[in-house]
Amino acid sequence: MNRKPISVLLLFLLAGAFLNAHAQSNTESLAEKLGFSRDARILIVHADDVGVTHSVDAATIKALETGLVNSASIMVPCPWFPEIADFAKTHPGADFGLHLTLTSERVYYRWGPVAAKDKVPSLVDENGYFHHDWTPATRINPKEVELELRAQIDRAYAMGIHPTHLDSHQYRLYENGQDLFEVLLRVAHDYKLPVFLARDWLADRPYLESSLSPADIVLDHTITIDPGVPPENWADFYKTALKNLQPGLTEFVIHLAFADDEMKAATRERDTWGAAWRQRDFDFFTSPAFRQLLREQNIKLVTWRELAHAAQQ
Amino acid sequence: MNRKPISVLLLFLLAGAFLNAHAQSNTESLAEKLGFSRDARILIVHADDVGVTHSVDAATIKALETGLVNSASIMVPCPWFPEIADFAKTHPGADFGLHLTLTSERVYYRWGPVAAKDKVPSLVDENGYFHHDWTPATRINPKEVELELRAQIDRAYAMGIHPTHLDSHQYRLYENGQDLFEVLLRVAHDYKLPVFLARDWLADRPYLESSLSPADIVLDHTITIDPGVPPENWADFYKTALKNLQPGLTEFVIHLAFADDEMKAATRERDTWGAAWRQRDFDFFTSPAFRQLLREQNIKLVTWRELAHAAQQ
Numbered sequence: 001m002n003r004k005p006i007s008v009l010l011l012f013l014l015a016g017a018f019l020n021a022h023a024q025s026n027t028e029s030l031a032e033k034l035g036f037s038r039d040a041r042i043l044i045v046h047a048d049d050v051g052v053t054h055s056v057d058a059a060t061i062k063a064l065e066t067g068l069v070n071s072a073s074i075m076v077p078c079p080w081f082p083e084i085a086d087f088a089k090t091h092p093g094a095d096f097g098l099h100l101t102l103t104s105e106r107v108y109y110r111w112g113p114v115a116a117k118d119k120v121p122s123l124v125d126e127n128g129y130f131h132h133d134w135t136p137a138t139r140i141n142p143k144e145v146e147l148e149l150r151a152q153i154d155r156a157y158a159m160g161i162h163p164t165h166l167d168s169h170q171y172r173l174y175e176n177g178q179d180l181f182e183v184l185l186r187v188a189h190d191y192k193l194p195v196f197l198a199r200d201w202l203a204d205r206p207y208l209e210s211s212l213s214p215a216d217i218v219l220d221h222t223i224t225i226d227p228g229v230p231p232e233n234w235a236d237f238y239k240t241a242l243k244n245l246q247p248g249l250t251e252f253v254i255h256l257a258f259a260d261d262e263m264k265a266a267t268r269e270r271d272t273w274g275a276a277w278r279q280r281d282f283d284f285f286t287s288p289a290f291r292q293l294l295r296e297q298n299i300k301l302v303t304w305r306e307l308a309h310a311a312q313q
Numbered sequence: 314m315n316r317k318p319i320s321v322l323l324l325f326l327l328a329g330a331f332l333n334a335h336a337q338s339n340t341e342s343l344a345e346k347l348g349f350s351r352d353a354r355i356l357i358v359h360a361d362d363v364g365v366t367h368s369v370d371a372a373t374i375k376a377l378e379t380g381l382v383n384s385a386s387i388m389v390p391c392p393w394f395p396e397i398a399d400f401a402k403t404h405p406g407a408d409f410g411l412h413l414t415l416t417s418e419r420v421y422y423r424w425g426p427v428a429a430k431d432k433v434p435s436l437v438d439e440n441g442y443f444h445h446d447w448t449p450a451t452r453i454n455p456k457e458v459e460l461e462l463r464a465q466i467d468r469a470y471a472m473g474i475h476p477t478h479l480d481s482h483q484y485r486l487y488e489n490g491q492d493l494f495e496v497l498l499r500v501a502h503d504y505k506l507p508v509f510l511a512r513d514w515l516a517d518r519p520y521l522e523s524s525l526s527p528a529d530i531v532l533d534h535t536i537t538i539d540p541g542v543p544p545e546n547w548a549d550f551y552k553t554a555l556k557n558l559q560p561g562l563t564e565f566v567i568h569l570a571f572a573d574d575e576m577k578a579a580t581r582e583r584d585t586w587g588a589a590w591r592q593r594d595f596d597f598f599t600s601p602a603f604r605q606l607l608r609e610q611n612i613k614l615v616t617w618r619e620l621a622h623a624a625q626q
Contacts, residue, residue: 054422054578079392083421083578108396109367114441118429127468128427155440262575265367265396 030217030249033310034302039247042300044219044307045285046196047072047256048099049169051081053109055263055275059256059282061087064094066286068294069256070301073099073167073196076152077111077130082159089160095303097165097196098156100149100184102140102172104130109266114151120144134172142179149187165304167196178207185211194308196251198222217311220248225281227272234280235289242293249302254281343530343562346623347615352560355613357532357620358598359509360385360569361412362482364394366422368576368588372569372595374400377407379599381607382569383614386412386480386509389465390424390443395472402473408616410478410509411469413462413497415453415485417443422579428464433457447485455492462500478617480509491520498524507621509564511535530624533561538594540585547593548602555606562620569595 031040047060051074061084063069074084074096088096102123104110110129113120117128122141125131131138156163166188168174173184174197188195198219202209212218229237241252257263257278267274284290294301344353360373364387374397376382387397387409401409415436417423423442426433430441435454438444444451469476479501481487486497487510501508511532515522525531542550554565570576570591580587597603607614 054575058574058578079424080422082423086421108399109393110395111392116429116431118431127471158440258574260574261371261571262367262573265371 030307030310033313034300034306036300040300041245041247041297042249042302043245043294044071044249044251044302044304045069045254046251047254047285048167049073049075049255050096050099051075051078051084053078053257053262053266054080054083055257055260055266056080056278057084057087059258059278060084063256063282063286066291067301068290069254069285071095071097071164071303073097073165074156074161074163075099075101075111075169076156077101077114079111081155085156085159085161088162092162095164095305096161097167097193097304098153098161098163099167099169100152100173101169102130102145102148103133103170105132105170106266107132107269113148114155115144115148120148123148134176140176140180142183145173145180146183146187149183153187153191163193164308165194165196166191174201174205174208178211181208182211185213185216189213194304194311196222196304198251215311217307219251221246221250222253223250224253231276231280235284235287238284238290239293242290242297242299245297245299249307252285254285256282256285258282343620343623346626347613347619349613353613354558354560354610355562355615356558356607357384357562357564357615357617358382358567359564360567360598361480362386362388362568363409363412364388364391364397366391366570366575366579367393367396368570368573368579369393369591370397370400372571372591373397376569376595376599379604380614381603382567382598384408384410384477384616386410386478387469387474387476388412388414388424388482389469390414390427392424394468398469398472398474401475405475408477408618409474410480410506410617411466411474411476412480412482413465413486414482415443415458415461416446416483418445418483419579420445420582426461426464427468428457428461433461436461447489453489453493455496458486458493459496459500462496466500466504476506477621478507478509479504487514487518487521491524494521495524498526498529502526507617507624509535509617511564528624530620532564534559534563535566536563537566544589544593548597548600551597551603552606555603555610555612558610558612562615565598567594567598569598571595 031038031042036042047063047069049056050060050072057080060072076098088094112129113123117124122139122144123130173180184195194217198221200221223241225237255273255278257275259275259279263275344351344355349355360382362369363373363385370393373385389411401407425442426436430437435452435457436443486493497508507530511534513534536554538550568586568591570588572588572592576588
C-alpha cells in the first residue's frame with residue numbers, strides 16, 4: 001500500500017518527461033519544416049465561433065481580409081453557418097477549421113444538434129437544444145458525441161468547406177475526460193485533420209498526452225484573454241503577451257464580432273465573451289498597432305493549413 | 314358523360330352558397346358577440362414571422378407596445394424563438410399565435426425541424442434544413458407534417474407560450490391540398506386553437522371550406538401588400554386599403570423588422586419580404602398617420618384572443 005504513491009509519482013514523472021520530449025521534438029521539427037529556426041516565435045491568430053451570428057461572420061471575414069487574423073473555426077450547428085460556408089466555398093484559401101460544438105450556451109438565441117436529436121438524447125435539453133451547460137449531473141454519452149461530431153463534419157464537407165483543423169467549442173472535448181478526448185482524436189484521425197492542442201494543457205490532464213499518436217501536432221502555447229482583464233487594459237494585455245511571446249508555436253484564441261444590435265441581444269445575459277468583448281478583440285487584432293508589433297517583434301504568422309502540410313513532410 | 318359538367322357546376326354552386334352562408338352567419342354573429350354592429354369594420358393588425366431574427370423580434374415588440382399592431386405569430390423552429398418565448402412568458406397579455414413553419418426560405422441563414430429530422434425526412438433537404446422551397450417534385454408526407462406541427466406547438470407550450478391562434482408560414486398548409494389543410498385543422502382542433510382563414514381564399518380552394526367545422530372562425534378578408542407596390546407608394550397602399558376597408562373581420566398580414574445589418578444579411582438574396590420591406594411596414598404601422606386613420610375611419614381593432622373568446626360564447 002505504501003508503495004502506491006511512489007509508483008504514481010514515478011508514472012507522472014515519466015509521463016511528464018515523455019510528454020515534454022514528444023512535444024519538443026514535434027514542434028521543433030515543425031518550426032524547421034515550416035522554414036523557421038528552432039527558436040522562432042510562430043503565431044496562429046485564430047478567431048473562434050464563426051457561424052454563430054451574422055455579426056461574428058462579418059467581423060471575422062473583415063479581420064481575415066486584413067491578413068492579421070489568419071485562421072478561424074466554424075460552428076456547424078449554428079444558424080449563420082450557411083453564410084460562412086458560402087464564404088469558405090468561394091474563398092478556398094481561407095484557413096477555416098471546424099469548432100466542434102456540443103453546447104448552446106446563450107439564453108435568448110439557441111441551436112441544437114446536426115444529428116437527429118433522438119439519436120443524441122444525452123446531448124440535448126428538454127426543449128431539443130444542446131445543453132446550456134454541462135453539470136456533474138449531465139451524462140454525456142461518448143457514442144452520441146461521435147455521431148454528432150461526424151454529422152457536423154459531414155455537413156461542412158457537403159456544404160463546400162474543406163476544413164484545415166478541428167477544435168472544440170468551450171474546450172468541452174478536452175476538459176471532460178479521456179473518453180470524449182479519444183472520440184475527438186478518433187474522428188480527427190479518420191478525417192485526416194489536425195486537432196488544436198497545446199502543450200500548456202497536458203500537465204493538468206495526463207489523458208490528453210496518453211491518447212496522442214506521434215503524428216499529432218501539439219502547439220507549444222495558447223493565449224486567450226480572460227474575464228479578469230478590465231476593458232481599458234485589453235490592448236495592453238495583448239501587447240504584453242506579444243512582447244513576451246515564447247519561442248515555438250503559439251495560438252492566440254480570440255473572439256470577434258461587432259457590438260451591434262444582433263450581437264448585443266445574443267449575448268445580453270452576461271458580459272463574458274459578449275458583444276463589447278468581441279468588439280475589443282476585433283479592434284485590437286485589426287489595428288495598425290498589432291501589425292507593427294508583429295513586425296517589430298519578428299513574429300511569424302502561420303495557418304493550420306501550413307502546419308498540417310509541414311507535419312506531413 | 315354529358316351530364317357531368319352540369320353536376321359539377323351544380324356542386325360548385327351549392328358549395329359556394331353553403332360557404333357564403335357559413336361565413337356570413339359565422340362572422341356576423343362574431344361581430345355582434347364582440348359587441349359591434351353587423352356592419353362594423355373590425356381589424357386584426359397581425360405581424361408574421363416573429364422569432365426568425367432578433368431584428369424581427371425587436372421591431373415586433375416595439376410595434377406591439379404602440380398598440381397599433383395588436384397580434385403576431387411566432388416561428389418556433391427559428392433561432393431567435395427563445396427570445397420571443399421569454400417575452401411572451403413575461404407579457405401574457407400579448408396576442409401571440411404560432412406561425413407553423415415547414416420551410417427555410419432564406420439562403421445564408423437557415424433552420425430545420427423541431428421534431429427529430431429522421432422522423433420527418435420528407436420535410437428536410439440533404440443538409441437537414443427545411444426545404445428552401447416546395448416544388449412539384451417535393452413529396453411532403455402529411456403524417457410527418459402532423460408530427461412536426463405537434464412538436465412545434467409542444468415546444469411553444471413547454472417554453473411558456475399560450476398561443477391564441479395558429480397560422481401557416483408562407484401559406485404552405487392552405488395552398489398544398491386537402492391533406493395538409495386537414496392536418497392543420499385536426500391539430501388546431503386537438504389543441505383547441507383557432508386557425509387563421511379568410512373567406513377570400515375559399516372560392517379558389519373548395520377543400521378549405523369542405524374541411525371546416527361550424528365552430529371554425531372564418532375571417533371575411535385578408536390584406537397583405539405585394540411585391541408590385543413600389544416602395545414610395547407603400548403608405549398609400551395601406552391608407553387606401555384602410556379607407557376602403559369592408560364591413561366584417563379583416564386581418565392585415567404585415568412583416569416587421571428593422572433594416573439593420575442582421576436583417577439585411579438574412580434577406581440579402583432578394584428584396585421581397587426583405588429588410589427594407591419590413592422597415593417600411595414597421596414605419597407605417599407604428600406611425601401617427603396610421604393611428605389617425607383608424608380613428609377617422611372608426612375601425613375597431615380586435616385580437617385573436619378576443620375573437621376566440623367571442624366565438625366560444
